[in-house]
Amino acid sequence: MSRTKKAGIFFAVMAILMIVLGVNDRDAEFLTTGIGICVVIGLIAYYLQGRKKRCPSCKKLFALQKVEEKVVSEEEVYVLMNNNVRNKDGEITGTVEQRVPGIRRTFDEEFVCKHCGEHVHRTFYKDIPKI
Helix, strand or coil: CCHHHHHHHHHHHHHHHHHHHHHHCCCHHHHHHHHHHHHHHHHHHHHHHHHHCCCCCCCCCCCEEEEEEEEEEEEEEEEEEEEEEECCCCCEEEEEEEEEEEEEEEEEEEEEECCCCCEEEEEEEEEEECC
C-alpha cells in the first residue's frame, strides 16, 4: 500500500471520527479544535515516518528505497521472553520473565536514494527464540 493511500485512509478515519464527535457535541469550537489536533498529530506521524527513510546525503524525506536485505551472521544467545502465569481456571494471573535459548541474526540492509543515487547500508539484529 502506498504512503499516499495510507495517509488518505488515516485522514478519512480522522474526519469520520471528528464528524461523529461533532454530532454528539454541537459545539463548533470543539470540532475545530479536535480537527486541528488530529491534523497536527497526523503531520507529526507523517514526518517521523519520513525521517526513517531520509537520505543522509541530500536530506530528502522518503528518499531511501530498500534494494537488498541479507543475513550477515547468526549466533547462539539467550532471549528474554515474557510467559503468562495461569491459574487452574486458565485465567492469566501474572507474567514471568525467562531467558530461553535462541538465535541472534544480524542483517545488513542496502538502500538507494531515489533522488541522488547514494547507497546507504544499515545493520540491525533480531533475536529469535528457539521455542
